[in-house]
Amino acid sequence: MNETQNTQPTADAQSTVKSRAYRTIIAAPMAGGPSSPALVDAVATHGGLGFLAAGYKTPEAVDKELDDVAHRARQRGAEPFYGLNLFVPQPSPSGVDRDRAAAYRDELAKDYKRFGVTEPELNWTTDDHWEGKLAVIRRRLDQREQQGEGRSDVDSHAENFSVPDVLSFTFGLLPEELVDEFQSRGIEVWATVATTHAAQIAADRGVAAIVVxxxxxxxxxxxxxxxxxxxxxxxxxxxxxxxxxFANTDASTRPAIIGTGGIATPDQVREALRHGADAVATGTIFAATDEAGTNEPYKQALISATADDTVITRAYSGRPARGRRNAFIDVHPDAPSVYPAVNGLTSPIRKAATKKGETDCMSLWAGQSVEYARGGIAGSVVDLLLQGR
Structure with a gap:
């Protein structure tokens, strides 16, 4: 395998859409551990685009991971090429939602007792350190721009300095002023959507790519x-x-379209491209690789799963999510749609279960492609999927 492949598309490819992700294999961001700097770098080494996941992390932790990615790339003589995903702030819960979350905490009492963990306080914070994380990006942009003007001691090519090439956003759409702010300063903004309605709004706000x-x-x-x-x-x-x-939109101005969800084979890559995708993203098969930060019980649960083992649940976070079915999901089928409060309520249970390796109470997020998650190195996954271009 060639360890020094060019990590960016050709100039001709870049000219066809606004995004540099044209026909690239993307390792989708996976919050909670899998999207490690090691995985991001391994994917880039083989010509793909990796993503760090800022969700649930402090701004300080995100800052450290940005340095780590830069260090890894420059150690192999390359410039960093990667994305960072953030969660958009959520609406404040209503009084009814707060009551529903409190009732769910009561429902979880047996789980707290089983693992010997303290029942958590209800937390109504909904922004996931939003302003702090944006401040990290803005500071790095300031440093890069000042260095370019000879006004900064920070070397933008220093071993541990980097600015993400892409910022992607999930759980909501970024306001147009923030899209303009980051794209005018050299960072692509991507929106993650699940409907054509949301895709149209994102396009109207000027994003470089839409993750469908x-x-x-x-x-x-x-x-x-x-x-x-x-x-x-x-x-x-x-x-x-x-x-x-965007059938009647000029290719040089339309947003790129990135398909994600259940993609794990070259044939599926080809099918997505035939249906209009410019690139594809996949997570589950990368989560099982050696470089992923996925804990070992989770990896083994992925590797042993079949296509029929996944279901959609709100049990762990209050938001709909697909994961490997287990006892916790079965016992809590009616979790309230109060995110991120529910996520906070189940956090001590999930952490204790992970520590003990008890997968029946772990959030084992996995897509319908899980039967293809067989471990190994991330580069092999990229190489395989690139055959579908």
């Missing part, structure tokens, strides 16, 4: 509000519908 997520995807669905019920339209059908929105 089908119901086959593992992890959280890209609904724009916690209580929205996700649709069942297949990824290929949804990609085609979003592509049709």
């Amino acid at each position: 997520q089908g119901p086959e995807a593992g992890g959280h669905r890209a609904t724009t509000t916690p209580d929205e019920e996700p649709g069942s339209e297949s990824l290929m059908s949804l990609v085609q519908a979003v592509s049709d929105l």
Whole structure:
């Protein structure tokens, strides 16, 4: 295998759409551990685009991971090429939602007792350190621009300095002023959507790419509000519908379309491209690779799963998410759609279960492609999927 492949598309490819992701294999962002700097770098080494996942992390932790990715790339003589995903702030819960979350905490009492963990306080914070994470990006942009003007001690090519090439956003759509701010400063902005309606709004706001997520995807669905019920339209059908929105739009100005959800083979890559995708993203098969930060019980649960083992649930977070079915999901079928409060309520249970390796109470996010998650190195996954271009 060639370890020094060019990580960016050709100039001709870049000229066809606004995004540099044209026909690239993307390792989708996976919050909670899998999207490690090691995975991001391994994917880039083989010509793909990796993503760090800022969700649930502090700004300080995100800052450190940005340095780590830069260090890894420059150690192999390359410039960093990667994306960073953030969660859009959520609406404040209503009084009814707060009551529903409190009732769910009571329902979880047996789980707290089983693992010997303290019942958590209800937390109504909904922004996931939003302003702090944006501040990290803005500071790095300031440093890069000042260095370019000779006004900064920070070397933008220093071993541990980098600015993400892409910012993608999930759980909502970025306001147009923020899209303009980051893209005017050299960062592509991507929106993650699950409907054609959201795709049109994102396009109107000027994003460089639209990540179209089908119901086959593992992890959280890209609904724009916690209580929205996700649709069942297949990824290929949804990609085609979003592509049709821009049928009369000049290719140099339309957003790129990135299909994600259940993609794990070259044939599926080809099918997504035939339906109008410019690139594809996949997560589950990368989550099982050696470089992923996925904990070992989770990896083994992925590797041993079959296509019929996944279901959509709100049990762990209050938002709809696809994961490997287990006892916790079965026992809690009616979790309230109160995110991220429910996520906070189940956090001590999930952490204790992970520590003990008890997968019946772990959130084992996995897509319908899980039968193809067989471990190994991430580069082999990229090489395989690139055959579908």
